[in-house]
Amino acid sequence: MSLPEKVRLVEVGPRDGLQNEAQPISVADKVRLVDDLTAAGLAYIEVGSFVSPKWVPQMAGSAEVFASIDQRPGVTYAALAPNLRGFEDAAAAGVKEVAVFAAASEAFSQRNINCSISQSLSRFEPIIEAARAQGVRVRGYVSCVLGCPYEGPVRAEQVLPVARALHQMGCYEVSLGDTIGTGTAGDVRRLFEVIAAHVPRAQLAGHFHDTYGQALANVYASLLEGISTFDSSVAGLGGCPYAKGATGNVATEDVVYLLDGLGIETGIDLERLIEAGQRISTVLGRANGSRVARARQAR
Amino acid sequence: MSLPEKVRLVEVGPRDGLQNEAQPISVADKVRLVDDLTAAGLAYIEVGSFVSPKWVPQMAGSAEVFASIDQRPGVTYAALAPNLRGFEDAAAAGVKEVAVFAAASEAFSQRNINCSISQSLSRFEPIIEAARAQGVRVRGYVSCVLGCPYEGPVRAEQVLPVARALHQMGCYEVSLGDTIGTGTAGDVRRLFEVIAAHVPRAQLAGHFHDTYGQALANVYASLLEGISTFDSSVAGLGGCPYAKGATGNVATEDVVYLLDGLGIETGIDLERLIEAGQRISTVLGRANGSRVARARQAR
Numbered sequence: 185m186s187l188p189e190k191v192r193l194v195e196v197g198p199r200d201g202l203q204n205e206a207q208p209i210s211v212a213d214k215v216r217l218v219d220d221l222t223a224a225g226l227a228y229i230e231v232g233s234f235v236s237p238k239w240v241p242q243m244a245g246s247a248e249v250f251a252s253i254d255q256r257p258g259v260t261y262a263a264l265a266p267n268l269r270g271f272e273d274a275a276a277a278g279v280k281e282v283a284v285f286a287a288a289s290e291a292f293s294q295r296n297i298n299c300s301i302s303q304s305l306s307r308f309e310p311i312i313e314a315a316r317a318q319g320v321r322v323r324g325y326v327s328c329v330l331g332c333p334y335e336g337p338v339r340a341e342q343v344l345p346v347a348r349a350l351h352q353m354g355c356y357e358v359s360l361g362d363t364i365g366t367g368t369a370g371d372v373r374r375l376f377e378v379i380a381a382h383v384p385r386a387q388l389a390g391h392f393h394d395t396y397g398q399a400l401a402n403v404y405a406s407l408l409e410g411i412s413t414f415d416s417s418v419a420g421l422g423g424c425p426y427a428k429g430a431t432g433n434v435a436t437e438d439v440v441y442l443l444d445g446l447g448i449e450t451g452i453d454l455e456r457l458i459e460a461g462q463r464i465s466t467v468l469g470r471a472n473g474s475r476v477a478r479a480r481q482a483r
Numbered sequence: 484m485s486l487p488e489k490v491r492l493v494e495v496g497p498r499d500g501l502q503n504e505a506q507p508i509s510v511a512d513k514v515r516l517v518d519d520l521t522a523a524g525l526a527y528i529e530v531g532s533f534v535s536p537k538w539v540p541q542m543a544g545s546a547e548v549f550a551s552i553d554q555r556p557g558v559t560y561a562a563l564a565p566n567l568r569g570f571e572d573a574a575a576a577g578v579k580e581v582a583v584f585a586a587a588s589e590a591f592s593q594r595n596i597n598c599s600i601s602q603s604l605s606r607f608e609p610i611i612e613a614a615r616a617q618g619v620r621v622r623g624y625v626s627c628v629l630g631c632p633y634e635g636p637v638r639a640e641q642v643l644p645v646a647r648a649l650h651q652m653g654c655y656e657v658s659l660g661d662t663i664g665t666g667t668a669g670d671v672r673r674l675f676e677v678i679a680a681h682v683p684r685a686q687l688a689g690h691f692h693d694t695y696g697q698a699l700a701n702v703y704a705s706l707l708e709g710i711s712t713f714d715s716s717v718a719g720l721g722g723c724p725y726a727k728g729a730t731g732n733v734a735t736e737d738v739v740y741l742l743d744g745l746g747i748e749t750g751i752d753l754e755r756l757i758e759a760g761q762r763i764s765t766v767l768g769r770a771n772g773s774r775v776a777r778a779r780q781a782r
Contacts, residue, residue, distance in 0.1 A: 187669075365778070368744025369703050370486075397693075397737040397774035398744075400700040404668050408707075431774060438696040445667025445697075475696035475730060479664070 188412035190449045192228065194359070194389060195221055195436055197464070198249075199230040199264055201421025203242045204432065207468045211245040215252045218261070220460035221418060222253070225452040226436075228260045230283065234270035247277040262323065266297065271311045275318055282315060283323040284308045286350060288343040289332035292363070296327070305349050312354045324350030325391070329360040329375060330367030337366070340378035351383045358388055359415055362402065365395030365432070369405035376409040389413035392434050394420065399434035400442050407446070414439060419461030420473020435474035437461055487711035489748045491527065493658070493688060494520055494735055496763070497548075498529040498563055500720025502541045503731065506767045510544040514551045517560070519759035520717060521552070524751040525735075527559045529582065533569035546576040561622065565596065570610045574617055581614060582622040583607045585649060587642040588631035591662070595626070604648050611653045623649030624690070628659040628674060629666030636665070639677035650682045657687055658714055661701065664694030664731070668704035675708040688712035691733050693719065698733035699741050706745070713738060718760030719772020734773035736760055 198218055202209060214232070221229050231253065232246030246263060255261055265271040265282040274282050286304045287293040293301045308324075315322045328335075329343045347358045360375065367375075372390070379388060390406040391414070392399040403414055417433035425432070440454050458477045465472040472478055497517055501508060513531070520528050530552065531545030545562060554560055564570040564581040573581050585603045586592040592600045607623075614621045627634075628642045646657045659674065666674075671689070678687060689705040690713070691698040702713055716732035724731070739751050757776045764771040771777055 368741050370745045394696075394774065395778045396740055397699055397734075398741060400696055401703040401741060404700040404703055431777075435696075441695055442667050442697060442700060446669045475693065478730075479694045 187407050187446055187448060188410070190412065191407075191443050192413045193226065193436060193439065193450055193452065194228045194230065194413065194415045195226045195418060196230045196391075196415050196433065197221070197418040197421040197436065199233055199243070200415075201417040201419075201433060203233065203240055204422040204425050205242065205468055205470070207470070208242060209467060211248050211252065213464070213467050214245070214249045217418075217460065217464050218249065218253045220456070220463060222256050222259055224456035224460050225450075226457075227258065227451060228262065230262045230264070233264035233266070234273040234277070234279075235264065235266050247273065250277045250279060265311055267307060268310050268314065271314055275314075275320060279320065281321045281323065282311070283325060284311060284350070284355070285325045285327065286346050287327045287332075288338050288346050289328040289335045291334035292328045292332050295334065301346060305346070305353070308350070308353060316354060322355050324355035324358045325361055326350065326358060327361045327363040330362040330371050331364050333364050340375045343375065344378055344382060347379050347388075348382050351387060356387065357413065358383060359391045359413075360388060361391035361415070362393055365393030365398060367392075367402060368398050369401045372402045372405040373409055376406060376411055380409070385410045386412070389415060391415035394431040394434045394438075397431075400438060403434070403439055403442060407448075418457065418474075419465045419477065421464065423473075431473060435461070435476070437474035437476040441476045486706050486745055486747060487709070489711065490706075490742050491712045492525065492735060492738065492749055492751065493527045493529065493712065493714045494525045494717060495529045495690075495714050495732065496520070496716040496718065496720040496735065498532055498542070499714075500716040500732060502532065502539055503721040503724050504541065504767055504769070506769070507541060508766060510547050510551065512763070512766050513544070513548045516717075516759065516763050517548065517552045519755070519762060521555050521558055523755035523759050524749075525756075526557065526750060527561065529561045529563070532563035532565070533572040533576070533578075534563065534565050546572065549576045549578060564610060566606060567609050567613065570613055574613075574619060578619065580620045580622065581610070582624060583610060583649070583654070584624045584626065585645050586626045586631075587637050587645050588627040588634045590633035591627045591631045594633065600645060604645070604652070607649070607652060615653060621654050623654035623657045624660055625649065625657060626660045626662040629661040629670050630663050632663050639674045642674065643677055643681065646678050646687075647681050650686065655686065656712065657682055658690045658712075659687060660690035660714070661692055664692030664697060666691075666701060667697050668700045671701045671704040672708055675705060675710055679708070684709045685711070688714060690714035693730040693733045693737075696730075699737060702733070702738055702741060706747075717756065717773075718764045718776065720763065720767075722772075730772060734760070734775070736773035736775040740775045
């Protein structure tokens with residue numbers, strides 16, 4: 185039961201978060217958010233997505249955002265690249281790290297990215313090849329690792345081939361996402377036990393949603409399983425597209441509060457992070473999804 | 484890292500919860516809430532408090548509530564008895580289990596119950612003696628076990644003498660409460676390690692507040708420490724009196740969801756519990772504080 189000394193947080197608010205917010209936001213506000221997060225000490229920020237604005241209007245202007253943000257040395261500014269065209273646009277914008285997105289459930293893959301799981305993996309091959317040629321790192325996401333909005337509970341054995349394929353294809357890290365937040369701590373333990381037999385723990389990340397309030401318990405269970413990278417979203421940006429009005433991505437502030445309490449180093453300044461989250465919540469006209477932020481404001 | 488097979492939940496919503504709600508509620512609505520909780524399978528319900536209505540108007544009518552609820556065999560219906568007068572009123576109302584309430588912080592004891600910690604313990608002596616004579620069981624609460632709204636962080640060594648005194652005086656169980664919800668999983672581990680060296684784990688309970696979103700991670704950390712009794716409040720009733728607008732008591736629904744996921748038996752029917760919580764939330768005109776309940780409604 186020893187905990188890691190350091191944890192690396194992957195901030196997904198500007199991409200995964202804003203993509204799922206109803207309220208559109210200007211390039212200037214996105215730039216401000218990314219700069220605020222850099223100033224708060226985040227070392228990894230997923231800034232945008234290079235995808236047709238016809239499909240995802242919230243991600244329009246990602247190249248402009250990349251050109252305008254204050255990119256500090258040592259900080260990774262990443263983008264989602266769902267296809268080769270997206271990758272080329274990202275590379276042209278100077279992006280040094282991209283992410284690809286697969287699912288552990290066939291139904292989710294079909295409905296979310298319009299192809300089967302194996303088709304999605306084939307589609308990533310040329311992206312990963314092109315990325316390797318240009319010195320761009322690729323991170324892989326697997327969604328629905330504990331449950332699927334269409335298929336129900338998902339077993340670790342279903343996740344394994346997808347996570348393993350992404351790792352073998354060259355993703356330096358595979359993030360396992362509980363997209364609908366239905367998983368509990370025992371499921372998380374079992375998931376990492378099964379996957380870590382084939383992909384090293386140091387190359388796995390946990391991506392938890394707080395829809396059922398389980399995210400921090402799941403982070404804690406993951407830490408006890410030797411996982412030391414987690415995705416999170418400032419102010420809990422993003423909500424849950426599969427349960428309107430419910431919570432989605434775990435709030436970065438709440439994860440940092442837990443890690444600070446455990447004496448685990450993150451390099452993040454919680455107070456500045458709370459300010460960044462409050463600012464973007466105000467811009468969006470939404471309640472702050474971080475309970476730590478709400479408790480601090482209520483004092 | 485083995486988990487208990489069964490967990491006993493102490494439902495504090497009708498007392499600790501309603502006492503801290505701004506909206507007054509009728510005796511009939513309290514009775515309905517307790518009966519709903521009984522029907523959902525709760526085996527322990529803290530029904531009310533025998534205290535002057537001048538001090539705590541929300542708890543007026545507790546004797547009437549006790550007289551009207553459907554008391555099922557095998558279910559404990561308990562009351563808070565802050566002093567001997569309160570105990571006598573409770574006993575006259577046929578109450579078979581009472582609770583006394585101490586604090587781990589001097590400042591909180593003074594401001595919350597108007598006396599020092601040692602004065603509060605002395606005050607419990609005649610209550611516990613009278614209870615023993617009448618065959619009434621006594622449960623002890625210690626509040627502010629990880630933090631105090633006036634003094635800040637609280638160390639396990641400050642909690643130990645209070646928990647130990649309650650145990651030695653004859654409380655069959657001591658509930659350790661993180662009243663302001665600032666504690667994290669590592670603090671919880673350390674707290675139970677220190678206290679369990681002097682009070683058996685089977686006689687300890689965890690009482691967590693979700694103000695900083697940490698409650699379920701703290702429950703999970705407690706389970707791993709061998710704790711198998713937890714206090715919780717249906718629909719998260721109660722809020723947080725020390726941070727207006729923030730969350731207080733962890734919602735029973737959210738704890739049951741975690742325990743169900745871990746395969747730990749509670750005897751509680753989650754769907755009926757969610758209905759009970761939604762009904763009282765509607766009566767109070769407040770948002771449901773359970774994220775599980777909100778996620779279910781949003782589907």
